Amino acid sequence: MRPRPWTQAELSRLMDVRPCGQGRYLAPAHGSSERNVVEAGQLLADAVVAAAKEVPTQRVVSASMIFSRVVAHDAPLLVQLEVLRTGRTFSTVQAHIHQRGVLCCAGVVLLDAGAPDLISATAPMPAVDPPDRLRSLAIPGAVVAGRDMRVVDDAGNLDADTVGPPEINVWTRFQDAPDADYLHAALLTHSVAHWTVDAALRPHAGFGVGMAHSRISTGITMVTVTFHEEADVTDWLLYATRATYAGRGHAQSEGQVFTIDGRMVASYGVHAMVREFRAPDAAGRIAGDTLL
Structure with a gap:
């Protein structure tokens, strides 16, 4: 079977989660x-959209998630919410994402x-x-129809x-305007975890993001995003990512999202795994990218 093409409409379809029971x-x-x-x-965006639908009278201002197990494209996901507290000012929602019955x-x-x-x-x-003044990113596997990404100084090679x-x-800019504010937030969220490993590897000769998942084991383990202002993803948004630490198999970054006129609309922090592949265990499994 030929893979389904990646488009803006497909990203929105995946992240516009649908209610299927109380808090589900x-x-x-x-x-x-x-x-x-x-x-x-994409997973964090699922939680953002679900929480926005669960508490529709308030706006999502921050979301944080730990990714402890790989999630596959070929099966649906269940987002389970628990509203820990609803207040006149703030509400707190816990989100668990399951696939095939596993957290x-x-x-x-x-x-x-x-x-x-x-x-x-x-x-x-x-x-x-x-x-x-920049060319569009054309790296195979990173192209989404309807999304234009342009990397400053060709740093994403x-x-x-x-x-x-x-x-x-x-x-980054999307072609079509989503029909809900939470989908603007979801599409903004989708890109916040893209660049941490690239930034962490960039100062080190002999290591590049093209080696990820083949010669070195990488993966995003935790992301926090905070939405400061409303953002329109059909306008150009600058994701400014800086790796602040790399070592002991980890990388940490911080970043901000700016409009083209200089307004900061969001900020984020990302923790990633960057290490050698481990030797197979007794069952012949290699942990590596699977975050076992």
Whole structure:
């Protein structure tokens, strides 16, 4: 069977989870895929959408999730929510994601009723080339029809011998406007975990993201995203990712999302695994990317 193509509409279909019982939401399967592993950003986006539907009177302002087991594209997902507290100002929702009856991810979502500014300030946007001076990313497996990504300084190339600072700046824009604010947030969330491993490997000659899943074992283990302002994903958004630590098989990054006019609309922190593949266990399994 030929893999289903990756498009903006397909990403929205996967992340627009549907209610299937009290506190339960179903995310459909994508189906056949060249690499049968669901990205961390997609899973976190599932939780963002589910929480937004569970508490529709408030806005998701932050979501955090730990990814302890690989999730496959070829089976649906169950997002199980527990509203830990609903208040006039904030609500807290716990999210568990299961596949084939097994818990794969666990997280928490914070929602807010909103308030006017008392004070207002943000970090400045990095001084980088605007998207109209950059070429679109065309790496096989990273192209989504309806999504345009442009990497500053060509920092996303797969050459293991090209080195640079531990940071990557990427402009991203979607073609079509989603019909709900929570889908704008979901599509924004999808990209926050893309660049941590790339940024962590970039200063080290002989290591590059093109080696991931083949010569080195990598995976996203935890993501937190905070939504500061409303964002329109059909406008250019800059994801500014900086690796702040690499060692002991781990990498950590922090990042911000900016509009083209310099407003910071979101920020994020990502923890990743970056290590050698382990030797097979007694059953012949190699843990590595499977996060066993």
